[in-house]
Amino acid sequence: MNKKILKLLYNVIKMEKKPISISDVAKKADISRMTASKYLELMHLSGQIIRYDVGTAKKYSISSNTSLYTPCDLSSDLILILDTEFKILYVNETYIRFSNLPRVNIIGKRISVLNLEILKSFDLLGFLNNYHSGNLESRIIEVNNENQDLFFEISIAKVRFGSLKSAIALVIKDITFKVLLDKEKNLLSAIISCSNDAIISVDRDMFILSWNSGAERLFGYRSEEMIGRPYSVLFPADCHDKYPSLEGRMREKEMIIQYECKRLRKDGVSIDVSISLSHIYNQEGYFLGTSVILRDIYERICLENKVKQQNNLLQHIINVIDVPLHLINSKMRILLANNAASKRHNIPLDMLIGLNLKDIMSQELFLNRIEYLQTAWSTNKPLNFEDSDGHRILSNYLYPLYQSDKDQQWVVLSFDVTEKKKMEQQIINLNSQFQSIFGNLHLGIAIVDPLTHAILMVNPSWKQFFGDKRSTKCWYNGKSKRNAHICNLCIDLIMGNPIAHTPSFEHIFNKKLYHCEIQAIPWAADKKVIMITAYESHD
Structure with a gap:
């Protein structure tokens, strides 16, 4: 198609105020009527001019007030009609909007001069040159536009266009949504299948x-x-x-x-x-x-039942322990407790679980516990400490059970040592009284181990009488044969034999005469010792 003839015919029609016939157009353009008819038909099909059918005659005009669309103009695809030399005979309205070019600047040009972004990565001329079948053929191309992947389907087929028996229709369809949807469907299908x-x-x-x-x-x-x-x-x-x-x-x-x-x-x-x-x-x-x-969920239910059984067994075991036991986390929340703990706090066991330590302790006691707990958490080692709730003295043991980046769990055992502390204090008081009496006696007193003959304890008067003598021999057997029955007494004490009488004897030391008596006294559980008492005789 000759671009000069197209422009000439367009200008001839444009100069007329009324529709003009084919013969008049040919005469003014100085071309044959056949050539004028052929070009005018193509210009009409491409939308450049308007055709009026008056009986058997055809007239053409250009009017800016009238807009007539072909069915192709209603399509959202880009549609181009090419002749056998790949010159553009027709483009639809969608292509005009897409390219942002007036139709007059497109018609008559070769397809190779179009500068469409979507065709830059595709050998369109190669596709057209290799097209010989006359059947519909398609290619799918991928275009990256501003980091966005776009997909287009390019289809070609031979068509009749006006008086041309052989033209090529080129259709460019945006299938980005369909491709992405298919990919998503395929991915979803693969996920479901696998x-x-x-x-x-x-x-x-x-x-x-x-x-x-x-x-x-x-x-x-x-x-x-x-x-x-x-x-x-x-x-x-x-x-x-x-x-x-x-x-x-x-x-x-x-x-x-x-x-x-x-x-x-x-x-x-x-x-x-x-x-x-x-x-x-x-x-x-x-x-x-x-x-x-x-x-x-069969395996999960089996696991849950197993965990439940183990928890029941654990609860039974810790309930046997008569010492209050708490399992706490880093937020001081009670995760597990036993019956002894429930009794200690006077709170039902099911209500105790989940409470915070501060909910069941005085503020002073809670702050004291916090200090010890933070020390234990920082070292991750067992810790023993004592505190009091105002009524009882408690000995607490902290044992690390579980530790992670997010949480820590500790077992807290609390022993009531109130009575023990009272007894210890009583023993201290009794010992103080004993030491006071023992030290102020005028009698010399020595406590001797019957097994080793070693002197375990002496009072000040004994030291005054005999000095700080610590013999490992039987105290008198090594001095006087007449007192050999002392060792027999040791043997009887060791063997647990009955003792018939408490022996007494006299002992001379530093030219002084001392009267001594020996008797067995309890010392510890299932053990006896010899207590020797001595006083100076003035006879």
């Missing part, structure tokens, strides 16, 4: 639409066995009365998450499953059905 969970879709009437491989493994039915069957075929016979309300809630578009129940396998075995439901809508918001995800 999922270990059973994924089923049902329609509004609860008939099964899809059945993935996870459902096949869980229930034993193949996909072709279940498509079209009612969802209720999976319900155990003894549970039908529970599910009509569930179906109603699904129809009412209510979301139900982690609904646990029983379902029936193909072999008739009832299994425990968790169910997640979500509703399916089309783009117009019309409710199509429901997606059902089912997961076998």
